Amino acid sequence: MNDEHVAAHWEANAPAWTALARAGYDVWRDVVNTPAFLELLPPVNGLAGIDIGCGEGANTRTIARLGARMTGIDISPTFIAHATAEEQREPLGITYLVAPAQGLPFRDGQFAFATAFMSLMDVADYRGALQEAQRVIAPGGFLQFSIIHPCFFPPDRRLTVDADGRVTAVTLSRYFERAEFIEEWTFTAAPEAERSRYPPFRVPVFHRTLADCLNGVLDTGFRIERIAEPSPSDEQIREHPRLQTMRVTATLLHVLCRKP
Ligand SMILES: C[S@@+](CC[C@H](N)C(=O)[O-])C[C@H]1O[C@@H](n2cnc3c(N)ncnc32)[C@H](O)[C@@H]1O
Structure with a gap:
């Protein structure tokens, strides 16, 4: 799969993704991922930042509200149209642009920092x-x-699931296969009536090993400063029982790295 395939899939996913995420059904993101990301994030107040693979812009807006001057880019025009419409509705000084992560239309050293929320894993040319x-x-x-x-x-x-529907174990194999495939799913927190209004997402997946991911960062010349593997608290699981799966194994990897 190349980035053209990736772009076509995300463009097709964008209307449903925007509607369901904005209705609050991206629980992984809103309850676990973004709060943990913000805990790790260095101060950004007053800095120029770029959000790479910004989607409909929810996280770009969150970073802008911390005082950063943000630019958001995404390969999907529909995501960028939704993000731009939101910027027009409630201006936060964000500039959105359709652009590929592997070919950014910006000058060397133009930004003080970059964020990429759950997007670099989806880019065909990860190292690029x-x-x-x-x-x-x-x-x-x-x-x-x-x-x-x-x-x-x-x-x-x-997944191994017990009689109460709780995930008790995860069986994994083929770790070293750098497979590329399309995964179909939707936000499981969305009620059936909402979900059935849209086709499931079709998400291009590029499986890379941990060494592939981290050596890509190091080989680019970044210094890794911190790594996190966020998981939900007991209280978050009580409120959103489906998040229990995120305590059986790690689900997310956060990397903070710096350009020397
Ligand atoms: C899982 S979504 C995450 C969206 C957003 N960052 C969020 O947290 O809600 C992945 C995003 O990466 C974008 N993407 C995938 N490949 C890309 C590429 N080569 N260049 C720019 N964006 C890309 C997709 O269009 C999609 O918006």
Whole structure:
């Protein structure tokens, strides 16, 4: 799969993704992922930042509300149209642009930092995207990104579920196969009536090992400062029982790295 295939799939996913995420059904993102990302994030107040693979812009807006001057880019025009419409409705000073992560239309060192929420894992040219992020960040600036945890989502992944529907174990294999495939799913928190209004998402997956992911960062010249593997608290699981799966294995990997 190349980035054209990726772009076509995300463009097709964008209307349903925007509607369901904005209705609050991206519970992984809103309850676990973004709060943990913000805990790790260095101060951004007053800095120019770029959000790579911004989607409909929810996280770009969150970073802008922390005082950063944000630019959001995404490969899907429909996502960018939704993000731009929201900016017009409630201006936060964000500029949105359709652009590929592996070919950013910005000057060297134009930004003090970059964020990429759950997008670098979806880019066909992962190393190209990291090189571009490194290029547009000024020396001393940082990149912080989240991806699906590469150790726990290989091409073969099966859940063991008990009589109460709780996931008790995850069986994994084919970890070293750099498989590329399309995964069909939707936000399970959405009630059936909402879900059935849209086709399921068809998401291009590029399985990379942990070494592939982290060596990509190091080979680009970044220094890794911190890594996190967020998981929900007991209280969050009580409120959203489906999040219990996120405590059986790690689900997310966060990386904070800096350009020397
Ligand atoms: C899982 S969504 C995450 C969206 C958003 N960051 C969020 O947290 O809600 C992945 C995003 O990456 C974008 N994407 C995939 N490949 C890309 C590429 N080569 N260049 C730019 N964006 C890309 C998709 O269009 C999609 O919006």
